[in-house]
Amino acid sequence: MPRERLYLFDTTLRDGAQTNGVDFTLADKLVIARMLDDLGIDYVEAGYPGANPTDTNFFAEKRPLRACLTAFGMTRRPGRSVSNDPGLVALLDAQADAICFVAKAWDYHVRVALETTEDEMLASIRDSVRAAKAKGREVLLDCEHFFDGYKANPAYALASAKAAYDEGARWVVLCDTNGGTLPHEVEKIVGEVCKAIPGDHVGIHAHNDTEQAVANSFAAVRAGARQIQGTLNGLGERCGNANLVSIIPTLKLKAEFSQQFDIGVPDEKLHTLAHVSHTLDEMLNRAPDRHAPYVGESAFATKAGIHASAIMKEPATYEHVAPETVGNRRKLLVSDQSGRSNVLAELERIGLVVDKDDPRVIRLLDEVKDREAIGYAYEAADASFELLARRMLGKVPHYFEVEKFDVNVEQRVNAKGERVTVSQAVVKIKVGDDTLISVSEGIGPVNALDLALRKDLGKYQSFITGLDLTDYRVRILNAGTEAVTRVLIESADESGEHWTTIGVSPNIIDASFQALMDSIIYKLVKSGAPA
Ligand SMILES: [Zn+2]
Numbered sequence: 001m002p003r004e005r006l007y008l009f010d011t012t013l014r015d016g017a018q019t020n021g022v023d024f025t026l027a028d029k030l031v032i033a034r035m036l037d038d039l040g041i042d043y044v045e046a047g048y049p050g051a052n053p054t055d056t057n058f059f060a061e062k063r064p065l066r067a068c069l070t071a072f073g074m075t076r077r078p079g080r081s082v083s084n085d086p087g088l089v090a091l092l093d094a095q096a097d098a099i100c101f102v103a104k105a106w107d108y109h110v111r112v113a114l115e116t117t118e119d120e121m122l123a124s125i126r127d128s129v130r131a132a133k134a135k136g137r138e139v140l141l142d143c144e145h146f147f148d149g150y151k152a153n154p155a156y157a158l159a160s161a162k163a164a165y166d167e168g169a170r171w172v173v174l175c176d177t178n179g180g181t182l183p184h185e186v187e188k189i190v191g192e193v194c195k196a197i198p199g200d201h202v203g204i205h206a207h208n209d210t211e212q213a214v215a216n217s218f219a220a221v222r223a224g225a226r227q228i229q230g231t232l233n234g235l236g237e238r239c240g241n242a243n244l245v246s247i248i249p250t251l252k253l254k255a256e257f258s259q260q261f262d263i264g265v266p267d268e269k270l271h272t273l274a275h276v277s278h279t280l281d282e283m284l285n286r287a288p289d290r291h292a293p294y295v296g297e298s299a300f301a302t303k304a305g306i307h308a309s310a311i312m313k314e315p316a317t318y319e320h321v322a323p324e325t326v327g328n329r330r331k332l333l334v335s336d337q338s339g340r341s342n343v344l345a346e347l348e349r350i351g352l353v354v355d356k357d358d359p360r361v362i363r364l365l366d367e368v369k370d371r372e373a374i375g376y377a378y379e380a381a382d383a384s385f386e387l388l389a390r391r392m393l394g395k396v397p398h399y400f401e402v403e404k405f406d407v408n409v410e411q412r413v414n415a416k417g418e419r420v421t422v423s424q425a426v427v428k429i430k431v432g433d434d435t436l437i438s439v440s441e442g443i444g445p446v447n448a449l450d451l452a453l454r455k456d457l458g459k460y461q462s463f464i465t466g467l468d469l470t471d472y473r474v475r476i477l478n479a480g481t482e483a484v485t486r487v488l489i490e491s492a493d494e495s496g497e498h499w500t501t502i503g504v505s506p507n508i509i510d511a512s513f514q515a516l517m518d519s520i521i522y523k524l525v526k527s528g529a530p531a
Pocket of ligand 1: 015177205207241
């Protein structure tokens with residue numbers, strides 16, 4: 001049976017830009033648009049020209065993409081003509097392939113928010129679709145609050161969608177704007193809509209307020225819809241939009257969908273999904289969600305030793321899909337529950353060849369267990385584990401030595417009469433026969449120490465220039481009789497690789513120092529710095 005085409009519409013740059021704390025620059029938007037295009041997304045909605053300078057600039061010139069570049073905006077204002085509505089005129093002039101209009105599909109909003117009549121709203125939809133088509137644009141209509149509207153007044157909700165479709169809109173998109181609709185309701189209502197409008201002209205736009213935006217998208221597809229709107233990593237207002245990073249692999253890897261549908265994302269691009277997801281987090285300066293389905297660091301992680309030995313023999317025993325298909329990897333957690341098979345598998349992944357009966361494997365396992373008993377957590381710190389393993393095998397050169405460091409924190413009144421807290425670190429290191437002393441000020445003591453440590457590593461300095469600390473996490477643990485501090489530091493470098501290191505000590509500065517040192521040494525090992 002020939003497969004049907006199912007279309008993906010990304011709104012990371014429009015609806016996703018509504019997320020708290022997200023503020024895309026024009027340069028960010030261009031990078032993300034290209035990334036989505038490269039992935040094989042059909043529609044890239046890049047913003048709302050006229051709403052802010054970034055979006056206006058984005059659409060001020062042609063942006064060549066394979067995907068259908070879409071501009072978002074409102075239908076003409078009630079009581080005005082198309083040519084008399086400056087917002088609409090600007091939208092029609094935007095350099096876009098398609099225009100996605102938004103219109104009220106809930107009669108309550110028409111009355112209360114727009115203070116107009118249903119007939120005028122329907123006329124506004126028809127006029128706007130016609131004007132955009134006359135400009136040669138493909139047209140979509142986002143039917144805002146469609147599901148709540150349909151429950152309140154099905155005749156009007158359907159009429160709003162039908163007005164756009166009858167006027168020649170390529171897609172009418174049913175929006176669960178408040179995000180409270182449940183999958184069985186979505187399936188039922190979309191099924192009813194598809195009796196009036198062919199499903200290959202119907203889209204779904206789901207929000208995640210009941211954690212079911214992805215399920216709602218699939219419910220709509222089962223009922224006949226053939227376009228899914230969503231965002232990367234489920235970015236979006238409140239609880240977010242439907243997460244395309246979960247939707248894409250489900251469509252490609254689950255037989256129920258893959259046998260029935262083709263999507264624009266080719267197999268070879270599916271392998272880049274984890275990278276795409278992490279790149280967006282990187283741009284937003286967020287730590288990736290470790291537990292994200294398919295692409296999270298823990299998505300294919302196994303802790304217990306007995307599972308690990310089964311996975312090594314036959315991965316399908318504990319994995320619903322192969323991690324490589326989405327660019328992720330299997331991870332066997334090295335922890336106090338783990339057996340020798342976990343350690344061996346991790347050594348193999350790192351590329352360290354060791355005989356399985358080598359006594360050093362047991363020594364390493366014992367060392368991990370001893371350290372975890374005092375607060376280390378190697379499952380969260382892959383780079384520190386790798387260093388521990390390499391040291392056990394004598395494969396970490398002695399690059400440099402920190403003879404001493406001194407960190408001070410001073411609170412005082414500055415020249416302007418304000419109370420300020422300043423931190424300064426002095427680090428004395430020995431590289432070969434050279435003694436190097438570096439001094440740095442930082443926004444806090446750990447920052448000052450980090451800057452001083454990385455300021456001058458002598459002959460190794462060139463190997464760490466791309467090193468960047470991307471996340472710093474602190475936890476106070478109650479291990480035994482006294483509280484200890486566990487510090488996890490995530491680092492990245494110019495190649496885009498991320499790694500995590502750990503330090504544990506009753507003293508937060510000392511714990512941070514251990515994690516910083518591991519990060520620097522890991523980078524030196526990874527860069528092949530000579531001993
Ligand atoms: Zn939305």
